Amino acid sequence: xxxxxxxxxxxxxxxxxxxxxxxxxxxxxxxxxxxxxxxxxxxxxxxxxxxxxxxxxxxxxxxxxxxxxxxxxxxxxxxxxxxxxxxxxxxxxxxxxxxxxxxxxxxxxxxxxxxxxxxxxxxxxxxxxxxxxxxxxxxxxxxxxxxxxxxxxxxxxxxxxxxxxxxxxxxxxxxxxxxxxxxxxxxxxxxxxxx
Amino acid sequence: xxxxxxxxxxxxxxxxxxxxxxxxxxxxxxxxxxxxxxxxxxxxxxxxxxxxxxxxxxxxxxxxxxxxxxxxxxxxxxxxxxxxxxxxxxxxxxxxxxxxxxxxxxxxxxxxxxxxxxxxxxxxxxxxxxxxxxxxxxxxxxxxxxxxxxxxxxxxxxxxxxxxxxxxxxxxxxxxxxxxxxxxxxxxxxxxxxxxxxxxxxxxxxxxxxxxxxxxxxxxxxxxxxxxxxxxxxxxxxxxxxxxxxxxxxxxxxxxxxxxxxxxxxxxxxxxxxxxxxxxxxxxxxxxxxxxxxxxxxxxxxxxxxxxxxxxxxxxxxxxxxxxxxxxxxxxxxxxxxxxxxxxxxxxxxxxxxxxx
Numbered sequence: 001x002x003x004x005x006x007x008x009x010x011x012x013x014x015x016x017x018x019x020x021x022x023x024x025x026x027x028x029x030x031x032x033x034x035x036x037x038x039x040x041x042x043x044x045x046x047x048x049x050x051x052x053x054x055x056x057x058x059x060x061x062x063x064x065x066x067x068x069x070x071x072x073x074x075x076x077x078x079x080x081x082x083x084x085x086x087x088x089x090x091x092x093x094x095x096x097x098x099x100x101x102x103x104x105x106x107x108x109x110x111x112x113x114x115x116x117x118x119x120x121x122x123x124x125x126x127x128x129x130x131x132x133x134x135x136x137x138x139x140x141x142x143x144x145x146x147x148x149x150x151x152x153x154x155x156x157x158x159x160x161x162x163x164x165x166x167x168x169x170x171x172x173x174x175x176x177x178x179x180x181x182x183x184x185x186x187x188x189x190x191x192x193x194x195x
Numbered sequence: 196x197x198x199x200x201x202x203x204x205x206x207x208x209x210x211x212x213x214x215x216x217x218x219x220x221x222x223x224x225x226x227x228x229x230x231x232x233x234x235x236x237x238x239x240x241x242x243x244x245x246x247x248x249x250x251x252x253x254x255x256x257x258x259x260x261x262x263x264x265x266x267x268x269x270x271x272x273x274x275x276x277x278x279x280x281x282x283x284x285x286x287x288x289x290x291x292x293x294x295x296x297x298x299x300x301x302x303x304x305x306x307x308x309x310x311x312x313x314x315x316x317x318x319x320x321x322x323x324x325x326x327x328x329x330x331x332x333x334x335x336x337x338x339x340x341x342x343x344x345x346x347x348x349x350x351x352x353x354x355x356x357x358x359x360x361x362x363x364x365x366x367x368x369x370x371x372x373x374x375x376x377x378x379x380x381x382x383x384x385x386x387x388x389x390x391x392x393x394x395x396x397x398x399x400x401x402x403x404x405x406x407x408x409x410x411x412x413x414x415x416x417x418x419x420x421x422x423x424x425x426x427x428x429x430x431x432x433x434x435x436x437x438x439x440x441x442x443x444x445x446x447x448x449x450x451x452x453x454x455x456x457x458x459x460x461x462x463x464x465x466x467x468x469x470x471x472x473x474x475x476x477x478x479x480x481x482x483x484x485x486x487x488x489x490x491x492x493x494x495x496x497x498x499x500x501x502x503x504x505x506x507x508x509x510x511x512x513x514x515x516x517x518x519x520x521x522x523x524x525x526x527x528x529x530x531x532x533x534x535x536x537x538x539x540x541x542x543x544x545x546x547x548x549x550x551x552x
Contacts, residue, residue: 028524032387034395048404107454109430112415113461113468119408119416120472123374123399127479130402146379146404153380159398164480165370166396169383 027153030171033194037158037168039064042138044071047145053180057145060184064192069137127164134161141167143191147183148174156187168194223354224261224294225249226301228314229280237306241280244304244314244343251347255544256355266294284326284429287319297321300350310335314346315423318353327353329360330423344543351544358516362424364537365394365503365513369485372399372476372506376413376491378406381526385490388530397484416489417516419502420466424511426502430462473509486512490533496525501533513537 037043043066047057058068133139142159151174158168168191174183225245230237242263249260267278274293282290282301291299302316312335318327329349333342352359365371371394375385386396400406418427435458439451460468477484487504497520503513515536518529 030384030387032390034390046404107435107458107462109428110458110462112418113465114457115412116416117461117468117472119374120476123372124472124475124479126402127398130398142398142402144402144404148380155380155383157383157386157401159402161398164398166386166390166398166401169386169390171380171383171387 027151027173028171029173031169031190031195033168033191034165035160035167036194037141037191039066039192041140042067042069043141043143044069044133044137044139045143045145046072047147049147053147056180057184060181060188064188066188069139071133071137071139071142130159130161130164145184145187147180150174150176150178154183154187156191158191220259221298222259222261222296223249223252223298223300224266224296225263226266226278226282226299227263227280228301228316229303231303231305234306237304240304245300247340247343248300248347248350251343252350255351261294261296270294284319285431285433287326287429288324291319291321298354306335307332312342314342316346316350318350319429324428325418326425326427326429327358327360328423328425328427329362348541348543352541356515357518358426358514359536360424360426360511360515361513361537361541362510363505363512365486365488365534367393368395370395370397370480370483371486371488372397372480372484374400374416374487374489376406376408376410377496377526379404381496382406384524384526385530388527389488389534392531392534397480410494414491414500417491417500417502419489419504419511419514420469421504421511422466422470422509425466426511426514432458432463470509473504473506477506482507490530492526492529496520496529499529499533503537 043061045058045061045068047054049057054072061068130142133142139161142161144157144159146155148154154172154174156168156170156172157166159165160167170187170190172183172186172190225248227241228244230241245263249262252258253260263278270276270278270293276293281303287299298321299319300316302314304312304314306312311332313330313332315328315330319325331342331346331349333339333345349360352361371389373385373389373396375382377385382401386401389396419425420427437451437455437458439448443451473487476487484506487506489502489504490499491501492499499518500516501514501518502511504510505512515533518532518536520528521532522528
């Protein structure tokens with residue numbers, strides 16, 4: 001009796017361990033790079049955080065001689081502070097014509113198609129804007145960063161605006177002794193070395 | 196991992212048990228393949244083609260087959276209507292009921308130059324409101340049986356293997372625009388997996404910190420229309436009541452005419468609108484975008500559906516409606532499985548089988 005109960009407990013325990021180990025797989029370091037980003041290049045760094053943290057981030061890039069363009073750094077406010085900017089896309093997606101026109105349920109597919117085209121067009125428009133950013137501000141790379149707390153994952157991405165290709169991605173599990181500077185330095189070294 | 200494997204295996208067994216094609220009571224009916232040429236000497240192919248597909252399918256699966264001539268006889272006897280050569284999509288649900296079938300396969304053919312023939316097949320599944328259409332071109336005389344096998348294989352894959360369809364693979368080293376409903380760390384996993392598999396990832400959706408696509412909204416993208424191959428829902432324009440006349444005011448008439456225009460552009464002529472969009476997408480990348488790869492994950496990342504469009508040819512080239520997560524990091528596992536499946540050569544299961552034409 002005791003043995004079978006112990007076996008069941010062991011199996012349940014094993015399942016929990018296995019389930020836990022699977023969630024850990026998303027917290028492993030992942031890195032892929034197709035080209036090294038050399039020091040001295042002009043970059044636009046996009047990150048969602050308070051302005052004092054943003055200053056720390058751009059300082060680390062400037063210390064490595066990157067030319068940091070004033071994209072996402074030219075305002076006293078951040079995107080999080082401006083509700084209209086932050087949620088504009090969300091609002092436009094959520095607004096449903098169906099609710100206004102209950103009698104037109106047979107047009108559901110039409111609305112779905114409009115939604116799909118809207119989504120494609122939105123992505124195409126962003127590409128046009130990025131091309132303008134590249135030409136007008138002479139930006140070579142667009143760098144996106146997101147900082148995670150300890151035991152979470154910080155991530156980064158770099159896009160070459162001349163080829164419009166993703167050239168570097170990394171997921172970096174934030175360590176216990178990490179601070180903003182060390183995480184950013186890690187990302188900068190990773191994108192510069194391609195390792 | 197183990198519990199997930201057990202879960203997946205159980206589900207697969209359940210799916211196999213319930214798969215429409217695995218059960219003898221499943222009815223697969225074939226309509227005519229309408230002759231689109233003005234040459235009536237080809238009319239005999241209108242029944243020869245569907246009969247050949249039916250024989251191929253019944254040779255590898257235990258399903259009940261209904262051939263066009265039998266359906267025609269039955270419809271005339273019970274409803275006093277013949278089996279038509281062509282059907283509008285909205286005519287299919289009541290027809291399915293009249294025939295008493297689970298799957299209805301019909302289409303058309305058109306002889307081309309150099310003894311080639313273009314065959315268009317539509318597969319409609321009972322109760323789903325979804326229709327899968329694909330096109331195949333082959334030699335008329337010398338390779339007619341190869342062509343029949345090739346088309347039967349596409350039908351078989353679609354019905355047997357979670358709506359699997361593959362006309363060609365994404366070439367190694369090609370430039371891919373990816374659309375998905377994941378973000379951040381998981382999205383990076385997706386990009387890293389694709390980059391390691393040798394694809395160049397275009398700046399499409401990757402240029403934002405967050406992804407605001409809602410789960411249920413994103414899944415609308417699984418219905419896709421392209422030049423020759425499509426997987427889409429059907430709609431019924433007859434149910435749309437947009438009446439106007441002398442009794443209605445100017446304001447009402449204006450609204451109705453706008454709705455008519457919207458309906459025309461985004462439903463009736465949606466394919467034209469979509470092809471223009473693909474042109475715009477190609478121009479945005481200066482003609483250097485090869486494929487549009489759309490992958491939709493469920494909320495728990497247990498499974499995903501995949502669609503792939505050749506941007507230059509404006510053609511759906513590959514799709515699968517369910518890929519299950521088996522082991523390891525879910526996104527990486529599903530993407531690796533998807534690409535491996537896409538690259539895998541499919542053997543011809545009809546080779547050497549005895550069939551009646």
